[in-house]
Amino acid sequence: MQLAKRVEALPPYLFARISELIAEQRARGVDVISFGIGDPDLPTPGYILDSLKQAADEPANHRYPETEGLPEFRAAVARWYARRHGVALDSVREIVSLVGSKEGIGHFPLVLVDPGDVVLITDPGYPVYEIGTLFCGGESVKVPLREEDGWLPRLDDVPAEVARRAKLIWLNYPNNPTGAVADLAFFERAVRWARAHDVVIAHDLAYSEVTYDGYVAPSILEVEGARDVAIEFNSLSKAFNMTGWRVGMAVGNATLVDALRRVKSNLDSGVPQAVQQMAITALDGSTEAIAEHNATYVRRRDRVVEVLRALGLRVEPPRASLYVWARLPEGQRSSAAYAQQLVEATGVVVTPGVSYGEAGEGYIRLSLTLADARVEEGLRRLAAFARGERAL
Ligand SMILES: Cc1ncc(COP(=O)(O)O)c(C=O)c1O
Numbered sequence: 001m002q003l004a005k006r007v008e009a010l011p012p013y014l015f016a017r018i019s020e021l022i023a024e025q026r027a028r029g030v031d032v033i034s035f036g037i038g039d040p041d042l043p044t045p046g047y048i049l050d051s052l053k054q055a056a057d058e059p060a061n062h063r064y065p066e067t068e069g070l071p072e073f074r075a076a077v078a079r080w081y082a083r084r085h086g087v088a089l090d091s092v093r094e095i096v097s098l099v100g101s102k103e104g105i106g107h108f109p110l111v112l113v114d115p116g117d118v119v120l121i122t123d124p125g126y127p128v129y130e131i132g133t134l135f136c137g138g139e140s141v142k143v144p145l146r147e148e149d150g151w152l153p154r155l156d157d158v159p160a161e162v163a164r165r166a167k168l169i170w171l172n173y174p175n176n177p178t179g180a181v182a183d184l185a186f187f188e189r190a191v192r193w194a195r196a197h198d199v200v201i202a203h204d205l206a207y208s209e210v211t212y213d214g215y216v217a218p219s220i221l222e223v224e225g226a227r228d229v230a231i232e233f234n235s236l237s238k239a240f241n242m243t244g245w246r247v248g249m250a251v252g253n254a255t256l257v258d259a260l261r262r263v264k265s266n267l268d269s270g271v272p273q274a275v276q277q278m279a280i281t282a283l284d285g286s287t288e289a290i291a292e293h294n295a296t297y298v299r300r301r302d303r304v305v306e307v308l309r310a311l312g313l314r315v316e317p318p319r320a321s322l323y324v325w326a327r328l329p330e331g332q333r334s335s336a337a338y339a340q341q342l343v344e345a346t347g348v349v350v351t352p353g354v355s356y357g358e359a360g361e362g363y364i365r366l367s368l369t370l371a372d373a374r375v376e377e378g379l380r381r382l383a384a385f386a387r388g389e390r391a392l
Helices: 016-027 046-056 071-085 101-107 128-135 160-165 184-197 254-265 273-284 288-310 335-346 372-386
Strands: 095-098 118-123 139-144 166-171 200-204 230-235 248-252 323-327 363-367
Touching: 016 335, 046 273, 071 095, 071 248, 071 273, 095 101, 095 254, 101 128, 101 200, 101 230, 101 248, 101 254, 118 128, 118 160, 128 139, 160 166, 166 184, 184 200, 230 254, 248 254, 288 323, 288 372, 335 363, 335 372
Parallel strands: 118 139, 118 166, 166 200, 200 230
Antiparallel strands: 095 248, 230 248, 323 363
């Protein structure tokens, strides 16, 4: 059997090597503590689950949903954008539901990218941007992010020839994996650059609500005229601990939203309506649960930062996202080797920065989505390791 080249070309899944290491340690009887994956440990709030349970009893919700989402769901997204970002969206033309934002992000290049077209991807970055381009036969060109730039891309450094061939650029702030944030002035510059080069911006706002210390994440659509060139992806996953329910949205430029809807209508049949009902409850509800979750993450963040500094890593507390991004101690260069050393000595799993792209080399990422007791046990082991004591 000969699999398609696009499948052969798939890079190994980001966590494949980590999964192997975990399996090896478990086989030795080690209680592995993983700071690897960013999947909230806290449950979906009860009032949101109640609306799912109620909606499940409704026979109308047992049938195929529409790809674009219930009008009521899209209206709730429009209300959310108005309240949260001061952005007025036409819920019919400018909003489409997604089966989680990963689905929309993976499929979106099908809307724009023909074989040979260039897509600009920030490095380090969420791996799905590159995969969507690969599936279309497009060429991903990496735009490096650097610590000294606050992990924002230098768009003016993109060579004119590359910008000319580029159809699309992916941006993601608050950022995975670096935890970096962007202000509206950055998005204004990005929109100006995109207009000048006739490039579409796809902005991934998945971590918009996971913010700390009073920081409020803007939407790119807050920039005047952004919707001429931009589409934004978001989801209920991180804001409301709903990763398991798979519901998100793409909003913005009506032509792009409609094209994505047309592509998707040939691939999926939309988000289960009962899940859309729970999303409406979440979007229209109070922000109390979000504040509670963020207070938990902040507590964990501060403890993680403290212990990583004791280990000799250089780290700033992130103002958003579920991740602490830390620079390896002096003299350590390979993030994979460092992660392996940690898991072998302590049973603690972290993600090597290089898994997110070459520019992530020299860093590791720790997710804040483990129960407090597990965070503390993991940190106890790392602190022991830092003191040169046995951790296990
Ligand atoms: C940057 C970023 N975008 C999008 C997603 C996808 O989230 P979901 O498909 O649950 O909406 C993730 C998930 O970890 C992410 O880190």
